[in-house]
Amino acid sequence: MPNTAAKPIYFDSACAEAFATRIMDMVDQGAAAVMISVGHRLGLFTTLAEQAPATSAEIAARAGLAERYVREWLAAMVSAEIVRYEPGNRTYWLPAEHAAALTPGGAMGNLAVYGQHVALLGEVQERLLSLFREGGGTSYADYPCFHQIMAEDSGQSVISQLFEHVLPLVPGIDRRLAAGIDVLDAGCGRGAALIAMAERYPASRFTGYDLGADAIEFAQGIAAERGLGNIRFELRDLTGFADRACFDFITTFDAVHDQKDPADFIRSLHGALRPGGVYLMQDIGGSAHLEKNSDFPMATMLYAVSCAHCTPISIGQGGAGLGTMWGWETAERMLQDAGFRDIAMHRLPHDPMNVWFVSEKTS
Ligand SMILES: C[S@@+](CC[C@H](N)C(=O)[O-])C[C@H]1O[C@@H](n2cnc3c(N)ncnc32)[C@H](O)[C@@H]1O
Missing domain, CATH: 3.40.50.150 (Vaccinia Virus protein VP39)
Structure with a gap:
């Protein structure tokens, strides 16, 4: 049977484009949530919060983790505007205002905990x-x-x-x-x-x-x-x-x-x-x-x-x-x-x- 449901005669291209952008943002944010969960489970936010600007090698050494993975995780965190990056000396740091929402005992509560729910959904x-x-x-x-x-x-x-x-x-x-x-x-x-x-x-x-x-x-x-x-x-x-x-x-x-x-x-x-x-x-x-x-x-x-x-x-x-x-x-x-x-x-x-x-x- 042909679909006889009424179709809209007007297609709002600007609305469609804005919606597509929103979906892309959502996917991006969802990926950030999973990476927040990973950082939380590995104690990486605490490591960053306790450290002055540092290279991925220094951060990985302090956390006792594999540098290559830490570097890629840091890239995701920089892209999500959670971690800051100085390309000159390749150092990363977590602003105190961000640490307040991502570390145990932080002034805003440790919201990284909730990232784990998103990761579990994927699992x-x-x-x-x-x-x-x-x-x-x-x-x-x-x-x-x-x-x-x-x-x-x-x-x-x-x-x-x-x-x-x-x-x-x-x-x-x-x-x-x-x-x-x-x-x-x-x-x-x-x-x-x-x-x-x-x-x-x-x-x-x-x-x-x-x-x-x-x-x-x-x-x-x-x-x-x-x-x-x-x-x-x-x-x-x-x-x-x-x-x-x-x-x-x-x-x-x-x-x-x-x-x-x-x-x-x-x-x-x-x-x-x-x-x-x-x-x-x-x-x-x-x-x-x-x-x-x-x-x-x-x-x-x-x-x-x-x-x-x-x-x-x-x-x-x-x-x-x-x-x-x-x-x-x-x-x-x-x-x-x-x-x-x-x-x-x-x-x-x-x-x-x-x-x-x-x-x-x-x-
Ligand atoms: C969402 S968790 C909350 C756990 C805990 N109250 C907390 O706040 O961390 C729900 C808990 O209820 C328990 N639960 C669910 N159904 C139950 C049942 N029929 N008898 C006993 N425990 C049950 C689960 O094992 C789980 O630990």
């Missing part, structure tokens, strides 16, 4: 193509280094502000933690949030469950290294979690939307709280409505991560695949349906991608 492309063609889902094992990347991500959004901005969202929690309560972090990953709390509040008891064996092993190792006797990490699939009334404070950090059944998961957390207990949920703060997300920070990356990770992870567990951008509206409704009342929703300035819900179990 799973072949698997993703087969999911489009054949359906089905994935498991966490399909994503190399996932728990490490995620721990670095939440190191920015959660850990760096845990005591200053995150816990203060929960009225009275500092006092209760100091007095001694039972705390669960569900889907704790490598457990950094719990470890930080366990160190600060020795009278409280902390439990972390996760289905990632390598993440739990990592968390147990750190807890043992620090001699923490008030924390335990357990390998546990929380699908169908049915423990009742045994925690006073439950947290989930970015661990609900890719569950098999997020609504049931939230219901089970409500059941696991004692009356008067509090649930703190951090999750992606976009809207459930695509048209409302055009200005949402890093919306393209979040939808891409959703397509390549969060959606197939949920489908792989036999779930609905809500996706990363399930929306704060959906989260709020699920909290209400689970029985939570007086749900407070917060946004934190350091973390524009996430929304924070605080809800108490009243009965």
